[in-house]
Amino acid sequence: MILLEFAAQGVRGVAPAGGRANLRPGYVVVPFEGAALRRLLEALLYPSPKDGDAIPRAAAGKSAAPVRAGLTLAGDDRVTYRVVRDFAAGAQLHRFDQEKRAFVLVAQELPEIAAYLQKAAGVPPVSKLGALLSISAAELPSRQGGAASSLPGVEPRERTALSPEQARKRIGQLREELEKARVAEKVQYQLDGLQSKLFKLEEALKGGAKVREGLERAEAARAELEEVARVAASLGDPVARLTAYERTAARRDEAASKAAKEREALDGTEAAGPPLPFWRDPRFWGGIGGGVALGTIAAVAASASSELRYLSVPAIAAYGVAAWFAWGWIGQVEGWDRVARRRRVLDDWERKVSDQFDRDGAEVHAAMKALNLQRASELKEQVARLQDADQVVAEWRRRLVDWETSPEASGAQSEKAALEEQARALEARLGVEAGGFVRDVRSVEQELQRAEADAAAPAHAAPEPAAPRPPPRPAGDPLRMVLEAAAKELGGSPSAAARTVAQKASQHLVALSFQRLGAIQPDDRGNLSVQTGGRPVAAGTLAAVDKDLVWLALKLAFVERALAEGKTVAIVDDAFAGLAEGARRLAARLLKAISRPGQLVHATSDPAFREAADHVA
Numbered sequence: 001m002i003l004l005e006f007a008a009q010g011v012r013g014v015a016p017a018g019g020r021a022n023l024r025p026g027y028v029v030v031p032f033e034g035a036a037l038r039r040l041l042e043a044l045l046y047p048s049p050k051d052g053d054a055i056p057r058a059a060a061g062k063s064a065a066p067v068r069a070g071l072t073l074a075g076d077d078r079v080t081y082r083v084v085r086d087f088a089a090g091a092q093l094h095r096f097d098q099e100k101r102a103f104v105l106v107a108q109e110l111p112e113i114a115a116y117l118q119k120a121a122g123v124p125p126v127s128k129l130g131a132l133l134s135i136s137a138a139e140l141p142s143r144q145g146g147a148a149s150s151l152p153g154v155e156p157r158e159r160t161a162l163s164p165e166q167a168r169k170r171i172g173q174l175r176e177e178l179e180k181a182r183v184a185e186k187v188q189y190q191l192d193g194l195q196s197k198l199f200k201l202e203e204a205l206k207g208g209a210k211v212r213e214g215l216e217r218a219e220a221a222r223a224e225l226e227e228v229a230r231v232a233a234s235l236g237d238p239v240a241r242l243t244a245y246e247r248t249a250a251r252r253d254e255a256a257s258k259a260a261k262e263r264e265a266l267d268g269t270e271a272a273g274p275p276l277p278f279w280r281d282p283r284f285w286g287g288i289g290g291g292v293a294l295g296t297i298a299a300v301a302a303s304a305s306s307e308l309r310y311l312s313v314p315a316i317a318a319y320g321v322a323a324w325f326a327w328g329w330i331g332q333v334e335g336w337d338r339v340a341r342r343r344r345v346l347d348d349w350e351r352k353v354s355d356q357f358d359r360d361g362a363e364v365h366a367a368m369k370a371l372n373l374q375r376a377s378e379l380k381e382q383v384a385r386l387q388d389a390d391q392v393v394a395e396w397r398r399r400l401v402d403w404e405t406s407p408e409a410s411g412a413q414s415e416k417a418a419l420e421e422q423a424r425a426l427e428a429r430l431g432v433e434a435g436g437f438v439r440d441v442r443s444v445e446q447e448l449q450r451a452e453a454d455a456a457a458p459a460h461a462a463p464e465p466a467a468p469r470p471p472p473r474p475a476g477d478p479l480r481m482v483l484e485a486a487a488k489e490l491g492g493s494p495s496a497a498a499r500t501v502a503q504k505a506s507q508h509l510v511a512l513s514f515q516r517l518g519a520i521q522p523d524d525r526g527n528l529s530v531q532t533g534g535r536p537v538a539a540g541t542l543a544a545v546d547k548d549l550v551w552l553a554l555k556l557a558f559v560e561r562a563l564a565e566g567k568t569v570a571i572v573d574d575a576f577a578g579l580a581e582g583a584r585r586l587a588a589r590l591l592k593a594i595s596r597p598g599q600l601v602h603a604t605s606d607p608a609f610r611e612a613a614d615h616v617a
Contacts, residue, residue, distance in 0.1 A: 001122040001568055002599050004080070005072035006030075006041075006617075012056040014040055016617070025202070025567075026614035027595040027602065034137065034573020034603035041571060041601075044071040044083045045117060046126045047110040052087040076122030076567065081106075083113065089447045093117070101193055124568055131485035132562040135555045137575040141478040142544040167455035174448040187426055194423045201416045208403050215396035222389040228382045231367045238383045245364045245376060252357040259350045266339055266346075278329035287322030291315045479539055479547065482554050483526050494526030501557035508590060509553035512583050517546060520553065548578065552587075560594035570595070572602045581608060588612035 003023045008014045013033025021030060030037065036056050043051035057067055067087045074080055082103055085091035093113045094103035107113045117123040124133060137143065232238040278284045294315030301308030358365075364376060373379050483494035490497050499522055506519040509530070518531030520539070528539035530550060539550050552575065559570050576587045588609045591600055595614070602609055610616050 001076060001124075002074045003071065003569055003601065004074055005070075007070040008040060008068070010058050010067040011036060011040055011069065012058045013037070015058075021617035023599070023601065023617060024615040025599050027592040027600050027612065028615045028617060029602045029604060029610050029613040030617040031605045032603045034575075037601075037603045038134070038136065038571055038573060040069055041071070042126065042129075043087075044069055044085060045123050046114050047083075047085065047091050048114075049110060055087060073121060073123075075117075075120060077120055079120070081117070081121050083117070086447070096193075122568070127485070128489050128562070129571070131482075131489045132558045133568065133570040135552070135559065135570075135572040135575045137573050137577065139478060139551075140575060140578075141547040141551050142578070164455050167451045170451045171448065171455060174451055178445065178448065187429055190426055194419050194426065198416065198419050198423065201412050201419065205412055205416065208400070211396065211400045211403050215393070215400055218389070218392045218396045222393050225382070225386045225389055228371065228386045231370050232383055232386055235363055235367055241364060242376065242380050242383065245361050248357050248360045249376070252353055255350060255353040259346055262346055263343075266343055276329070278326040281325055281329070284322050284325040287318050287320075287325065291318035291322065294318060477540060478551055479528055479554070480526065482551060482558075483522075483528075486558050487526075495522050495524050498522035498526060498528065498554075501554065501561060504560060505553040505557040508556045509549060511586055511590070512549050512553060512579065513546070514583070517549060520550065545578070552576070556587075556590060556594065559600070563594055563598040563600070565597075567598045569598060570600045572600060572604075574604045574606065576609075577604075577606065584608040585612070 002025050005020060005022055006016065007020045008016060013036030015032075016030075023030075039051075039054050039056070043055060052067070055067055068085065069087075070082065070084045072080065072082045080096040082094045082096075083091065084094070090108060091110060091113055092108050093106045093116060095106045096102070097104045107116055118125065235241045292315075294311045298309050298312035298315060300306075301311065364379065368374070368376065368379050371379065371382060373382070480494065483498050487494045487497040490500065498520075502520055502522060509517050509520060516532070521529045521531070521536060523529070528550065529536040530539050530542065530546075531537075532542075532546075539547065542550065555575075559572075562568065563570055572591065576584050579587065584606060585608045589612055591602060591609070592612050592614065594600070602613070604610075
């Protein structure tokens with residue numbers, strides 16, 4: 001349910017310019033008295049015979065002064081409804097018929113009107129309005145004992161017949177009103193049709209608003225990566241540069257791995273030490289000794305002509321074995337010299353590979369240092385995030401261009417401007433010809449018939465005095481009452497209701513108190529404590545001004561939750577008037593933020609809230 005238009009006549013504290021006030025979705029500020037506006041809206045949305053006594057009259061001393069009001073709203077069923085009420089004559093509920101292109105009567109009985117609005121149009125129950133969808137200054141803890149903003153429990157009063165003289169005077173007024181009503185009916189018919197079209201066009205244009213919001217979010221996310229974009233621009237083609245860097249790093253790692261393996265082999269060789277000289281090798285001297293022994297025996301045997309002279313042959317072989325060990329030592333010495341040369345070559349090769357890697361990756365290293373990153377994979381991840389953000393921004397821009405260039409959007413924009421101009425012209429004409437708010441023709445004719453009957457009837461006896469009103473119920477702890485009322489609507493205990501909004505309420509409290517008060521903490525019994533000065537303090541023991549802040553934070557959180565569930569209306573009066581200017585401006589931003597899913601009507605003349613409003617009636 002979204003309110004579209006509001007009208008009032010003869011109500012003290014509610015005087016729209018020209019008798020009418022146009023409303024819009026979002027955060028709407030109206031310069032009315034909050035309590036009077038609340039009572040009047042309740043009397044239109046939840047009509048009851050006792051409403052006439054609850055409405056504050058602009059001219060209380062004149063019993064014949066008319067008190068009238070009207071409300072146009074868009075229901076959850078996407079149908080436009082209009083409630084018109086004269087508190088001395090009755091009420092009517094009309095529904096806009098698309099086929100007939102006109103409003104048709106739905107109900108005239110007050111209970112039937114209230115039931116139909118809740119069932120078809122989506123008007124929330126009056127208990128939900130008081131518990132979750134309203135913030136009233138009269139309910140502040142600092143105003144304990146103040147009058148509640150809901151309808152007072154007074155007995156309905158019967159209509160008193162007019163005297164013949166009063167009836168004749170009233171007949172003249174009604175005939176004049178009837179002429180205005182007939183003129184206004186024709187203009188109102190055209191205006192209602194235009195407003196219905198405008199509402200549908202606004203719904204259609206919301207698609208563009210969602211695209212713009214998506215683009216704003218994407219651009220905000222892209223702005224957070226501006227430093228990454230600057231560094232990436234210094235790399236030229238960051239993807240190609242990082243790919244080349246990874247290949248260079250792979251070659252360096254491969255070279256380092258090979259060098260490590262070869263060094264391990266060289267270390268093993270060096271650990272064994274240099275080769276033992278052959279003259280210190282027992283095997284060499286064994287061969288020499290064997291050759292000398294065999295040669296000596298062979299020489300002696302030859303002088304004696306013995307067969308042992310043939311031992312000179314193995315003596316030669318023994319000398320060969322000694323020579324073979326000596327030759328092997330020469331090879332080992334050459335291998336030992338090659339180890340030292342290979343280590344020098346290996347060090348030079350590894351240093352060249354590392355220097356080449358540093359030269360090739362100098363720009364990448366500078367980029368990592370600028371972003372305070374340790375690894376190239378982190379830089380690659382940041383570049384990928386930047387590319388994704390650019391793609392998201394480009395996609396949202398493409399969607400916005402497609403939407404703006406689509407025939408439906410361009411047609412809707414131009415048609416909306418034309419319809420708004422026509423509506424303004426019709427409103428001006430209605431104000432000139434009808435003098436602001438007027439009732440429908442049938443209601444005026446019915447009252448005219450009653451007045452004519454009173455004029456023809458004899459004078460009536462004076463009415464008996466009305467029964468006294470029952471005394472007001474004593475008020476309890478305001479914070480506890482907020483939780484109990486919310487628990488009835490949400491289901492569960494006051495403690496559970498408090499926990500559902502504790503985080504949001506804590507954020508609101510910290511903001512409104514400029515961090516002087518901290519988190520709100522509920523216990524299992526529904527009692528609240530507030531962090532202040534680094535320790536929890538029972539909310540009931542706080543000063544009145546701090547208790548008001550806790551109450552406002554809770555109500556803001558409950559209103560935010562209720563509006564987030566779907567399109568509905570919240571009503572706020574001047575409950576923030578006691579705050580400092582900075583806190584009021586902050587509260588205005590909070591109200592604007594939480595009103596986005598639906599509509600929040602704020603009755604105040606404070607410039608701090610008017611400046612933040614989406615629409616000022």
